[in-house]
Amino acid sequence: MQLRKELVTFIGVFVLLALLPLFIHQNTYMVGLLITCLIWGTMAAVWNFTMGYAGIFTFGQFGFFAVGAYISGMLAKHLGVSAWISMPAGGCGACLVGLLIGIPCMRLKGSYIALITWALHLVLGPMIKVAEPLGTGGSTGLMSIPSIQIGGFVFSRTGLLPWYYTGLMISFLILLVVYRIIFSPVGLGFVGLRDSEDFARTLGINEYKYKLLVFGISAFLTGLIGAFYVHYAGAISPRILGLDIFLLVMLMLIVGGIGVFPGAFIGGFIILILNEILRPLGPYRFLIFGAVVIVAIKAMPEGLLGRLNRLLETKRTDSKASSQALP
Amino acid sequence: MLELDKVNTYYGEYHAVRDVSLKIDAGGFFMIVGPNGHGKSTLLKTICGLLPTASGRVLFQGEDITRWSTDRIVDAGLVYVAEARHLFNDMTVLQNLQLGAFNAGARKKMHGNLAYVYQLFPRLKDMSNRVVATLSGGEARMLTIGRGIMSRAKLLAIDEPSFGLAPNVRNEVFQKIESIRQDGTTILLVEQNVNQVLDFADRICLIEDGKIVFQGDKQAALLDEHVNQVFLGE
């Protein structure tokens, strides 16, 4: 594999994360916070991948997250399925939903996909409540979802390190998949062509198939991390589809920069830590976040990390010859 | 009346208009010719504010209009007549014409302007209540030009008016444009079908690859070898 700066950053961040607990494993609170950052950072990263690289404007990622979580949770709780099976099952379920929505949608214009997926997000809550007889737990939600087990060892709710490293591994795998797709020859070619409308039109049906594939994969990955979440948290309710979390994850995208890898993942850490710091402020917290969204989008279209990215890039290409013959 | 000074325009990364400088005098009939896709339309759109100028200046009646928004440019009397109709399809002919006189000055003289347009294009008067989507190519083209003069433009920048029209209709269109010119409007015309309109033009400019390859009087143009090559090539 080529030694890209994205790969270096990616590996670097994960090495850092793997080593971090050595220093802070006493502090359960911090480890817990990091796990949360891992989960939502990954979710943001997959969303970023779908929007920033594949150019699919989707607001439906939380829907996939919830579907993955609910399926895994219900399988584990009602049918006693092991988490290692129910988690991928959750991913598959989310993928199915993704394809169901994607097949009619990917032909439509960008903003329509955004509206449709956003509507999916909005209605999933009531749907879950209405499906209570099926075991979704209605508005109170599912509780006492079994922990993850390896062999006989059950992950406890107090010793968080097993959760941390499992989460880290799942997160790493997910991001690796994302990375491989983005920087594959097909992926790079797609991005290059995507931006010029005329060429994109000649892609025609291939563009549709590719988008559908990406959409399905992103649904699977999001469902997977959602499934991990549900076992970690032990419970889930339709509140997961609340707009508060939506805004937070959106902020991760914005801060990290849409289309920057692994910006959104890092953004996850930044935002959630900020969220903790601001927690004592009560409702002012979201007021500030709302304002931050507005300011960040307007002032930093490429996100904090995108800006950094660009700075690094210009330093490198400064040495190249500046005159490129124009057609 | 209109002066361009080293104007450059980009379509994304593509350098469509390169260092174009030209001068158009009041009352003249200035024609821009050249192969398709070489920047003629882009140049026109840049002049009229529909595309941003990357560098260079556009001066209209002595004022620098380079950074002006299109509505301000129209107010000043420089109006673009598009090749792609850009008409309001769900509205009637009359409503389209009325909108042509959108700017405040023209609105006051709406009645007079409408009368002038109807005199020039009698068929438009007959069709005044027809919905534009039902118009034929030639009728739509007349309406586009008619709408353009509703604001009593001082300079009309017309983009390939004969495109897609039958030869006899083309002739009619060119005649009308010449009448408009005789009534005092300066004409800047982009055309591919040179032959029918050559008689009316007084200055010609040839654009290839976004650059001006020739600029001068019609007489000089007819004598120039390269220009003739292009003309004969049709």
Next chain:
Amino acid sequence: MNIWVQQIIQVLISGIVTASVYAIMGIGLSIIYGISRVFNFAYGSFFTWGAYLAWVLFNTFSWMTYPIVFLIVLPVMFALGMLTERVVVRSLRWRANWQVTTMMVTLGLAFLLDNLALIVFGGFAKPLPPMFRGGLNPFGFTLSIQDLLMVLIAAAVMIVFGLFLSRSFVGMSMQAISQDMTGAEIVGIPIKKVFSYTFGLSTALVGMGGILLAPRYYISPHGGWEPFFRVFVIVAFGGLGSIKGTLYAALILAIFEAFISWSLGATWVLPFWFMVFLGVLAFRPSGLMGTWG
């Protein structure tokens, strides 16, 4: 008269009343999308704020009446809308992915507004005084004068708006932009100004909706999302950008909602809207009379 028929007509009336208010709000959303091609996610928040501003007026001045409230709040909402367009939305238009970034930025605005309301007004739902007490009993139906007024006001607004669109130059320029934006530019219409007015108008309309519905439904900081969703479905059903479509859709869907609520109960209402939305997407994404697909 048969008691069933009586009940059905009662439900119909209730449906028409809600439809009229949704129609106004639908027009607001429709023009924003139809003309400026952006989607204002803060629409629900403006709905709430219109109602809150009215509440403030009623609470501060004991002599306050609805006509005065409208006279004060609506221009304020209009100005707010124009301000939002100018400050928040405008600069995004010339950038990459502007439609999605606009959605995001208006979502951020929605949060700001909702939480601001939470901080300023607290979480308890607030009522507005009824416009008119008392009712009529034509043919034995109950029809509160308030409801009748709502329908009349809504109808008046729609008629005025329709005339505005087709007769005034500003209105015609809005239609022009929605039919051919480049054509509108060519003709010298100041596009940016019209976007501003459109946003202002849309905000005023939704604010009005908020005030009209508040006496019945109470005002709460996050209370704008449900109406927003309904209006969104209505506009999608009727066709984004078609005013007539919005009107028909509002009527059809609100009446349906009234029937569902009456026959199956309130819990089925939201799923109903959802199914309508899915149906629209699956069978006719451009809506009943949509001009954009």
